[in-house]
Amino acid sequence: MAVSTMDSESTRTPPPRAGLTKGGSSLLPAGVLSAKLGPQGKHYVCGSMAAFTNILVTFPIQKVLFRQQLHGVLVAEAVQQLQRDGLRNLYRGLLPPLLQKSTTVAIMFGLYEDFSRVLHDRVGGCGAPELATRSFAAALAGTAEAVLTPFERVQTLLQDHRHHGRFNNTAHTFRTLVTEHGVRECYRGLVPILLRNGPSNVLFFGLRGPIKELLPEATNKAGHLVNDFVCGGVLGAALGILFYPLNVVKSRAQSQVGGAFQPCREVLLTVWTERGGSVAMLFRGAHLNYHRSLISWGIINATYELLLKLL
Numbered sequence: 001m002a003v004s005t006m007d008s009e010s011t012r013t014p015p016p017r018a019g020l021t022k023g024g025s026s027l028l029p030a031g032v033l034s035a036k037l038g039p040q041g042k043h044y045v046c047g048s049m050a051a052f053t054n055i056l057v058t059f060p061i062q063k064v065l066f067r068q069q070l071h072g073v074l075v076a077e078a079v080q081q082l083q084r085d086g087l088r089n090l091y092r093g094l095l096p097p098l099l100q101k102s103t104t105v106a107i108m109f110g111l112y113e114d115f116s117r118v119l120h121d122r123v124g125g126c127g128a129p130e131l132a133t134r135s136f137a138a139a140l141a142g143t144a145e146a147v148l149t150p151f152e153r154v155q156t157l158l159q160d161h162r163h164h165g166r167f168n169n170t171a172h173t174f175r176t177l178v179t180e181h182g183v184r185e186c187y188r189g190l191v192p193i194l195l196r197n198g199p200s201n202v203l204f205f206g207l208r209g210p211i212k213e214l215l216p217e218a219t220n221k222a223g224h225l226v227n228d229f230v231c232g233g234v235l236g237a238a239l240g241i242l243f244y245p246l247n248v249v250k251s252r253a254q255s256q257v258g259g260a261f262q263p264c265r266e267v268l269l270t271v272w273t274e275r276g277g278s279v280a281m282l283f284r285g286a287h288l289n290y291h292r293s294l295i296s297w298g299i300i301n302a303t304y305e306l307l308l309k310l311l
Contacts, residue, residue, distance in 0.1 A: 068285025093158030100151030142201035232301020
């Protein structure tokens with residue numbers, strides 16, 4: 001992770017205010033946001049707003065992808081399933097990802113900045129490589145995100161048409177899981193989420209700066225916005241493919257209600273067997289995930305960076 005070459009404001013060594021006006025002047029008087037949110041609070045707010053925007057735009061695509069991950073069907077069949085469910089159910093399960101993603105992305109960017117600053121202050125003077133401190137900060141932020149696993153759990157159940165008659169909405173699903181099976185049931189699928197979040201965060205924060213350096217230099221705000229979109233989109237799409245099997249395992253594990261918790265390896269072996277030991281079938285839906293991630297992380301990264309500059 002070549003931190004010294006990173007162009008993004010969010011990836012620089014503190015103090016964090018240094019790059020707020022890069023690529024354009026601030027639209028608010030200096031210090032207004034910091035005075036209200038604190039010097040680091042803006043990273044949480046901008047991350048949350050970026051994720052909120054993304055979820056509203058891409059939720060239908062995510063729902064098609066989920067059906068492919070769960071059932072191993074083609075895009076056409078997944079779309080037909082949603083058509084049979086009706087327009088009324090198209091945005092069923094929207095609230096959990098809105099809450100979960102807006103919070104996790106806020107944690108992802110905010111805690112990354114906080115952990116980076118703390119680690120830099122504590123061990124930077126001891127000669128610890130910045131590569132190591134930044135990577136560790138990214139891994140810690142990704143691990144912290146996993147506390148919100150229950151939102152992904154509820155989203156999975158609400159999107160699975162086999163549970164439409166059992167769970168009415170987000171609150172009812174949470175209440176049913178806790179009442180009938182205990183709080184532990186809300187964390188089914190935690191292990192693949194942990195295996196996904198930490199490494200993906202390290203790669204995302206470590207590579208987005210160098211990737212942006214390879215793009216044509218932006219000379220105006222529109223150029224910076226396009227570069228941030230491309231940088232975030234390319235990274236998100238690549239990481240989506242890399243960690244796709246873990247998302248398949250997560251979806252399969254979280255579609256189960258009650259019963260024993262199966263290890264990741266057993267769930268993966270079950271899916272592998274059901275799909276005829278075919279790598280292509282295991283990655284069924286990966287192409288749609290690639291395009292969804294390209295759009296989603298492009299929106300998130302571009303919106304995050306834009307909001308930092310606007311505020």
